[in-house]
Amino acid sequence: MRKLRMGVVGCGAVVTIHHLPAFKRCERVELVALADRDRAWAAKVAQKAGVHEVYDDFTPMIGRVDAVLLATPNTTHAAIACRLLEAGVHVLCEKPMATTRADAERMFAASATGGGRVMAAHSARFNPNVTMLKDILAAGWLGDVQEMSGGLGSAYAVAERRTEFRREPGLAGGGVLVDLGIHLIDVAVWLAGAPPIAVDYDASCADGWCLETDCDVAIEFPRGACASLSASYTHGPDPTFTVRGTAGWAAASLYVPSQLTLFSERARICRRSGIQRLMLDDRTSYQLQLEHFADAILSDRDFVVRADEVRTDLDIIERCYEIDRARAGAARSGPSHAADAARAADTVAEGTGT
Ligand SMILES: NC(=O)c1ccc[n+]([C@@H]2O[C@H](COP(=O)([O-])OP(=O)(O)OC[C@H]3O[C@@H](n4cnc5c(N)ncnc54)[C@H](O)[C@@H]3O)[C@@H](O)[C@H]2O)c1
Structure with missing residues (x-):
């Protein structure tokens, strides 16, 4: 079985606590290189993880890995990802994939030019209970x-x-x-x-x-x-x-991802005793996310996290900050600006969709 050769850029808390255990368990991925701007720290992490290549920068990974998990601070994602994507390296990019819609567009354009594919690491979707919630909705159990x-x-x-x-x-x-x-x-x-x-x-x-x-x-x-x-x-x-x-409710714990509580008028399992607590897959969301990313690259399948959804997420965030700025302006300038703030809150989110 062909394995995806991967590197990690940025070896902070999310990597040492969540991603490295996932790399260990994911059979389709071989972790071959780590980079952190603090090279001495990267070397320590690499020693523990049994990884031999250590860098203080992502550039030497180009040509040596198929894909990178990018887990540096938020605003650095776009520039690093663009260089990797343009060089044909696939990128699993920690959330927020970008901090502006414009940066996300640059990343999608770099992917189209260079052939590297980019997926936003929206790990919460990969919690087994959240994935099941999506399936339950698609099946119409909740109306x-x-x-x-x-x-x-x-x-x-x-x-x-x-x-x-x-x-x-x-x-x-x-x-x-x-x-x-x-x-x-x-x-x-x-x-x-x-x-x-x-x-x-x-x-x-x-x-x-x-x-x-x-x-x-x-x-x-x-x-x-x-x-x-x-x-x-x-x-x-x-x-x-x-x-x-309209036909029921479901609650997924975001900290205990194997638990889902469900009530549905339409699900046969609930007919006898009402509310059900289901115990699901106990793989972590980070492992399931990595397995999905590797499988999508190696088998040329679509990512679960689509580009249009990433655009919508960022449009919502930009809208929130727009509302905040309008409110702050209204608070400074008096009642006439308060009406602008109220209008901003009601404005339809533009530019979302495919
Ligand atoms: N999906 C999740 O559940 C989740 C959880 C936590 C963090 N994150 C995301 O992961 C990213 C990292 O968060 P964290 O909590 O691990 O941060 P952190 O502060 O623990 O670590 C950041 C690391 O990046 C390194 N770094 C900074 N700039 C760099 C650069 N240009 N090149 C290489 N290395 C660089 C730092 O030296 C540090 O080791 C953020 O984007 C964050 O939003 C996601």
Whole structure:
């Protein structure tokens, strides 16, 4: 069986805690090189992982690997990915794939020019319970979706990380919205299966931060489905993604990805005793994501995370920040600007879709 030769660029917390165990278990991938701008750190990580090639930069990987997992700070993704994609190297790019729609377009253009394929690593979709939620919706068990809700977060002080890039606007490209909110937005967009027709947003910034640390996003999708999503660096919103439809509801824990709670008027398994808790595949989302990425490249199949969905996610994020700027302007300038802010909140998200 042919294996995908892969390198990792950026060896921070997400790589050492989540991706390296996934690489170990994924039979279709051979991890051959690691790069981090802190080469001494990369060398330590490589020694533990049994990887022989270590670099302080991604460029020597070109020509030596088929694909790269890119896990550097958010705003650095676009430039690094473009160079790799133009050279024909496939890229599994950590979320947010880009911090602006314009950067994402540059990445898709580089992919079209160079032949490298790019997939945004929206790992939450690969949680077995979230994947099953998608299948349950497709099977019609919940009827038409009416409401979705989800939360993610914890006190920033206890979150695992190697660097403080999330506090630096130039590296983070946004606050908790682009860091954690994007997971929830992506799941909502994927489950809704359509771009939104309206977005609203509210955020606040804890002492000592210049980026938002708490945010609420409300999204209205076609046919009356709505999503209410909360992300936080100051507390832990209920880490569950819940979908209510005309014929039932389902709740997927985002921290215990093998658990799904389901009530459906239409599912035969529920007829006797009502609510069911299903115990699913216990592979991690990172392993399932890596297996999917490798399989899609090696077998020339489509990625589950589509380009039009990545565009929609980023359009929603840009809309949120637009609303925030309009509100901040209104607060500074008085009542006439408050009307502009209200209009921004109601504006239909433009430019989404395929
Ligand atoms: N999918 C998920 O669940 C998930 C979870 C955490 C983080 N992430 C994403 O992964 C990325 C990294 O996050 P983290 O928490 O691991 O960060 P981190 O601060 O722990 O580590 C970042 C690493 O990147 C290195 N680095 C910085 N610039 C570099 C460059 N130009 N070239 C090579 N290395 C460079 C740093 O030295 C550091 O080792 C972010 O985009 C983040 O949003 C995703």
